Amino acid sequence: MRTLPLVLMLLLSGCGGDSGSLDDPGAWRAHPADGVALELGDDGGALRLDFAFSGGGYAIARREVDLNLPRNYMFRFRLRGEAPPNHLEFKLVDQSGENVWWKVYRDVEWPAGWRTVTIRKRQIGFAWGPAGGGELDRVAAIEFAVTAGTGGTGSVWIDDLELVALPVVAGPPPEPVASVSSAPDSNPAELALDGNPATWWTARDQDSEPHLQLDLGRLREFGGLTIDWVEGRHTSDYVVESSADGRAWDNLLAVTGGNGGRDDLYLPETETQWLRLRMMPGEGTPPLAIAEIIIRPLEWSATRECFFMNIAADQPRGLYPRGFLDEATAWTVVGVDGDSREGLLGADGALEAGPGGFSLEPFLWADGQLLTWNDVTASQYLVNEDLPLPGVTWENGPLRLDIRALGTGPPEKSSMLARYLVENRGSVADTVTLYLALRPFQVNPPVQFLNVRGGTAPVAGIALNGRTILVDGRPGVVLLTEPDGFGATTFAGGDVVVDFLSRGRVPTAQTVNDPFAAASAVAAFRMALNPGAGAGVEVV
Numbered sequence: 001m002r003t004l005p006l007v008l009m010l011l012l013s014g015c016g017g018d019s020g021s022l023d024d025p026g027a028w029r030a031h032p033a034d035g036v037a038l039e040l041g042d043d044g045g046a047l048r049l050d051f052a053f054s055g056g057g058y059a060i061a062r063r064e065v066d067l068n069l070p071r072n073y074m075f076r077f078r079l080r081g082e083a084p085p086n087h088l089e090f091k092l093v094d095q096s097g098e099n100v101w102w103k104v105y106r107d108v109e110w111p112a113g114w115r116t117v118t119i120r121k122r123q124i125g126f127a128w129g130p131a132g133g134g135e136l137d138r139v140a141a142i143e144f145a146v147t148a149g150t151g152g153t154g155s156v157w158i159d160d161l162e163l164v165a166l167p168v169v170a171g172p173p174p175e176p177v178a179s180v181s182s183a184p185d186s187n188p189a190e191l192a193l194d195g196n197p198a199t200w201w202t203a204r205d206q207d208s209e210p211h212l213q214l215d216l217g218r219l220r221e222f223g224g225l226t227i228d229w230v231e232g233r234h235t236s237d238y239v240v241e242s243s244a245d246g247r248a249w250d251n252l253l254a255v256t257g258g259n260g261g262r263d264d265l266y267l268p269e270t271e272t273q274w275l276r277l278r279m280m281p282g283e284g285t286p287p288l289a290i291a292e293i294i295i296r297p298l299e300w301s302a303t304r305e306c307f308f309m310n311i312a313a314d315q316p317r318g319l320y321p322r323g324f325l326d327e328a329t330a331w332t333v334v335g336v337d338g339d340s341r342e343g344l345l346g347a348d349g350a351l352e353a354g355p356g357g358f359s360l361e362p363f364l365w366a367d368g369q370l371l372t373w374n375d376v377t378a379s380q381y382l383v384n385e386d387l388p389l390p391g392v393t394w395e396n397g398p399l400r401l402d403i404r405a406l407g408t409g410p411p412e413k414s415s416m417l418a419r420y421l422v423e424n425r426g427s428v429a430d431t432v433t434l435y436l437a438l439r440p441f442q443v444n445p446p447v448q449f450l451n452v453r454g455g456t457a458p459v460a461g462i463a464l465n466g467r468t469i470l471v472d473g474r475p476g477v478v479l480l481t482e483p484d485g486f487g488a489t490t491f492a493g494g495d496v497v498v499d500f501l502s503r504g505r506v507p508t509a510q511t512v513n514d515p516f517a518a519a520s521a522v523a524a525f526r527m528a529l530n531p532g533a534g535a536g537v538e539v540v
Helices: 304-313 496-503
Strands: 006-008 011-013 019-021 029-032 036-043 046-053 058-068 073-082 086-093 100-108 115-120 125-128 138-147 153-165 211-229 238-243 250-255 262-279 289-296 331-334 343-346 359-366 369-371 377-382 390-396 399-408 415-424 430-439 461-465 468-471 474-478 485-489 511-513 520-529 534-539
Touching (some): 046 058, 331 399, 343 399, 359 496, 399 430, 415 430, 430 496, 485 511, 496 520
Antiparallel strands (some): 046 153, 058 138, 086 100, 086 138, 100 125, 359 369, 390 399, 485 520
């Protein structure tokens, strides 16, 4: 017999014996920040938030409750909106009023029609307060907060808020069981799940539309997949599908332009019993072969930051920014006085193009190897020791890289000017390549989550127009120095540092569009340096 979750129709006692459900719009009160306008209303039984931001800030709808939480639960509500992209926060406050647990949705594209949102217990994390963490068992207040991302004015509707008690599941989930592939004479799919990269699943030669199908044993939650292709035997295009019964299939993710090797697939909060990889090999492609498929836990992709931090942990140190290795990092502000759009210069030499923006990371290719922040001695300074002009130096043997950055132009219309000077302080001539990699990461590290969220930065499109690198259709970087090479890549096509620069290569594409918004690119500057000589590169 199937056990259904119990929906708690909570009636909360109020003054004078009155009561109302969690869904009562009249029980909510407005708590906007200074400079933010917020009005709450009852729109056909739905809570309506009408807000207006003049800059930053927040618009909070707060409901006092006295609520004991079950051992396992989820909150569920319906949402729609007519507003620019902003952040939505769901917060639970304890009886002290000082400790807050929350779930945050960043840069919400508000649905025009009603959409059901579910927030499970494991998705609600400790935000702040003297408790320092732990689990919440009793709630004194619930808040919905719209916080400024884009800002502007708009309306958000919330309806049918309810708490659902869920079963407490004991013990680990069963291991996935693989069914055979569509080809009866191909290797069994179990070979892709056995933890042994020396054994493969492979499609038969004549199978024009091969697929690999997995039965996970029961309805199972997971956060993503990692696919390790056998070298030279991958397809660039394939679709990941899910099914509750093994007969009707839904698309989870379409991959295009894959480069083989390892594919890390971002599938947060996925729940299914059956998985299928439906592959579309090109003409002349050898029979496809998969060495391993790893089913990742939910926390692997709890956020985009978690996703990239887990990927970074599997790569040599230095190929990803230090913050994505959960290491302490430091930075300083770069910009003109009075500007709200200052950038950041990181202690390892990366330059962030404005709050929440992409970054330019320096790398050097010398003597057949890539030099990263992990391979050099880095130091930081101010010009003349007291001017507000920050700099970072790298030193590796006779090579020295000096990076300086400053703000230029009027406030709100300013830019950042950066200079990269490579010097050969040795006694032998050397040829060095300076790489400036544009990547979808901030200098502001993932550990930062208040105000401007740190970690990743969306980069959906990259194109080179003359000496200007367009990022999502707008000028992002102007190369004042003519590069010797330029190339861009999508996330599926491989990270520009991990899959290209570490091998001394530059991507060939000059324009890319990435549906995952994690495109990257690089400008290459080749320098022939005599002993004691240096060469510089300038970018805006």
